[in-house]
Amino acid sequence: xxxxxxxxxxxxxxxxxxxxxxxxxxxxxxxxxxxxxxxxxxxxxxxxxxxxxxxxxxxxxxxxxxxxxxxxxxxxxxxxxxxxxxxxxxxxxxxxxxxxxxxxxxxxxxxxxxxxxxxxxxxxxxxxxxxxxxxxxxxxxxxxxxxxxxxxxxxxxxxxxxxxxxxxxxxxxxxxxxxxxxxxxxxxxxxxxxxxxxxxxxxxxxxxxxxxxxxxxxxxxxxxxxxxxxxxxxxxxxxxxxxxxxxxxxxxxxxxxxxxxxxxxxxxxxxxxxxxxxxxxxxxxxxxxxxxxxxxxxxxxxxxxxxxxxxxxxxxxxxxxxxxxxxxxxxxxxxxxxxxxxxxxxxxxxxxxxxxxxxxxx
Numbered sequence: 001x002x003x004x005x006x007x008x009x010x011x012x013x014x015x016x017x018x019x020x021x022x023x024x025x026x027x028x029x030x031x032x033x034x035x036x037x038x039x040x041x042x043x044x045x046x047x048x049x050x051x052x053x054x055x056x057x058x059x060x061x062x063x064x065x066x067x068x069x070x071x072x073x074x075x076x077x078x079x080x081x082x083x084x085x086x087x088x089x090x091x092x093x094x095x096x097x098x099x100x101x102x103x104x105x106x107x108x109x110x111x112x113x114x115x116x117x118x119x120x121x122x123x124x125x126x127x128x129x130x131x132x133x134x135x136x137x138x139x140x141x142x143x144x145x146x147x148x149x150x151x152x153x154x155x156x157x158x159x160x161x162x163x164x165x166x167x168x169x170x171x172x173x174x175x176x177x178x179x180x181x182x183x184x185x186x187x188x189x190x191x192x193x194x195x196x197x198x199x200x201x202x203x204x205x206x207x208x209x210x211x212x213x214x215x216x217x218x219x220x221x222x223x224x225x226x227x228x229x230x231x232x233x234x235x236x237x238x239x240x241x242x243x244x245x246x247x248x249x250x251x252x253x254x255x256x257x258x259x260x261x262x263x264x265x266x267x268x269x270x271x272x273x274x275x276x277x278x279x280x281x282x283x284x285x286x287x288x289x290x291x292x293x294x295x296x297x298x299x300x301x302x303x304x305x306x307x308x309x310x311x312x313x314x315x316x317x318x319x320x321x322x323x324x325x326x327x328x329x330x331x332x333x334x335x336x337x338x339x340x341x342x343x344x345x346x347x348x349x350x351x352x353x354x355x356x357x358x359x360x361x362x
Contacts, residue, residue: 002028002032002161003020003024003025003027003028003029004025004028004029004031004032004161004162004164005161006020006025006164007164007213007214007215007217007218008067008070008164008165008213008218008221008222009215009217009218009221011025011069011070011164012063012066012067012068012069012070012221015058015063015068015069015070016063016068021055021059021069022054022055022056022058022059022068022069022070022113023052023055023056023059025055025069025070025071026051026052026054026055026069026071026113026115027052027055029071029115029161029162029163029164030046030048030051030052030115032160032161032162033046033115033116033157033162036160036161036162037162039138039143040137040138040139040140040143040147040156040160041119041134041135041136041137041138042118042119042137042147042152042153042154042156042157042160042162043073043115043116043117043118043119043153043157043162044076044086044116044117044118044119044133044134044153045076045083045084045085045086045116045117046115046116047080047083047114047115047116047117048115048116050082050083050114051071051113051114051115051116054113054114055069055113058111058113063111064111065109065110065111065112065225066110066111066221066224066225066245067107067110067111067112067165067221067222067225068110068111069111069113070111070112070113070164070165071112071113071114071115071163071164071165072107072112072113072114072115072163072164072165072166072167072222073114073115073116073117073118073153073154073157073158073162073163073165073166073167074104074107074114074116074117074118074166074167075117075118075120075124075151075153075154075166075167075168075169076088076117076118076119076120076153077120077123077124077150077169078101078103078104078167078169078209079097079099079100079101079104080097080100080101080104080114080117081097081098081099081100081104082096082097082098083096083097083114083117084096084117085097085117086117086133086134087120087122087123087124088119088120088121088122088123088124088131088133088134089122089123089131089132089133089328090132090133090326091327093133101197101198102195102196102197102230102232102233103167103194103195103209103226104167106225106226106228107167107222107225107226110225112165112225115162115163116157116162116163117153118151118152118153118154118156118157118166119131119134119137119152119153120149120150120151120152120153121149121150121152122328122331123328123331124149124150124169124171124174125150125328125330125331125334126149126150126330127148127149127150127172127173127174127177128146128147128148128149128152129146129147129148129149129150129151129152129153129156129178130149132326132328137152137153137156138156139156139181139182140156140159140160140182140183141182141183146181147178147181147182148177148178148179148180148181148182149174149177149178150169150171150174150178151166151168151169151170151174151175151178151179151186151212152178152181152182154166154167154168154178154212155168155178155179155181155182155184155186155212156178156182158182158184158212158213158214159182159183159184159214164213164214164218165211165212165213165218165221165222166211166212166213167209167210167211167212167222167226168186168209168210168211168212169196169207169208169209169210170186170188170207170208170209170210171206171207171308172206172304175187175188175210175212176188179212184212184213184214185212185213185214185215185216185218185219186210186211186212186219187210187211187212187219187223188208188210189208189210189223189227190208191204191205191206191208191235192233192235192236192237193208193223193227193236193237193239194208194209194210194223194226194227195209195227195228195229195230195232195233195236196208196209196233196235196236197230197232197233199233199234199235200311200314200315201310201311201314204235204311206307206308206311207311209226210223210226211223211226216247217247220244220245220247221245223244223245224241224242224243224244224245225241227239227241227244228241252286252287252288253286253287253288254288255287255288255289256287256288256289256290256291257283257287257289257290257291258290258291258292258293259280259283259290259291259292260292260293260295261273261276261277263295263296263297263300264295264296264297264298265296265297265298266297266298266300266301293359293360294359294362295359295360296359297356297359299352299356300356302349303349303352303353303356305337306341306345306346306348306349307346307349307350307353308338309337309338309341309346310338310346311338312331312334312335312338313335313338313339316331316335317335320335
């Protein structure tokens with residue numbers, strides 16, 4: 001098996017045992033990027049020389065951190081010191097940050113090696129990974145189809161073996177959508193588990209950062225590294241991060257699972273419905289019980305658009321006057337809509353949000 005196809009957990013074991021060098025692992029991943037990326041366009045900035053230098057340094061020291069010698073792909077929304085970070089926008093085409101984002105710093109401190117930056121929609125706004133700077137990222141199973149978004153480049157990089165681990169973020173599905181499209185794991189943790197010092201609005205439950213990998217075990221490993229309290233995020237809280245990587249075995253026969261095809265009437269294609277029913281039927285044979293909860297989330301999309309109005313104003317208000325005619329029309333439209341959304345509508349949406357939440361707790 002090529003080293004790039006190893007799970008992060010297995011690669012870490014082999015490095016610790018002296019059976020695999022970090023240089024060989026990074027080289028294998030770089031070779032995979034060279035072979036595959038021209039077709040899928042996921043790794044838009046490569047850090048080959050830096051990654052190989054870091055791998056050589058890792059091989060020269062005893063394994064220490066939980067990610068010692070492991071390549072990690074970083075979503076291009078998250079700043080990386082001395083490595084281009086464009087946010088998918090022509091306005092930042094040559095932007096090279098001086099410092100790492102908090103989760104990138106934690107990855108490096110744990111021994112992880114940044115191998116490159118992955119494609120996103122402009123400023124990470126959108127459920128498809130396409131932007132005017134780098135173009136579209138293709139699905140690893142059919143390059144002419146979407147990989148989802150906004151963490152699409154990370155999902156494709158992990159799926160194709162460019163890196164065993166990748167970072168992402170999620171506002172309204174940006175980890176989960178591309179993970180489902182690309183056959184990998186994308187985990188949206190509870191807000192505050194993974195610190196997000198870049199929050200535009202205090203106490204927001206929307207945007208979170210999180211891990212991506214090909215297996216649940218690898219996802220938990222990366223989560224254990226990037227999680228944990230920081231004073232720069234008011235929502236972050238202390239927790240036993242090491243415990244996140246120690247997945248306890250579960251007796252699936254004891255599980256009680258709620259299943260809904262459309263959460264009360266949301267749009268779902270007939271193909272997805274058929275596939276979902278088939279998977280649910282298979283699960284029903286092995287779990288303790290399965291039931292269909294009484295939930296109705298048809299109001300959720302409208303609630304989302306109203307509640308995140310203040311987020312758009314906070315995020316882009318300082319820069320809006322400088323936008324030219326070529327600036328992303330989706331962001332411009334969302335910002336203009338946010339500026340004209342009455343406060344009463346936002347307050348009503350927050351009440352509805354609580355009602356929707358309480359449906360799941362009933």
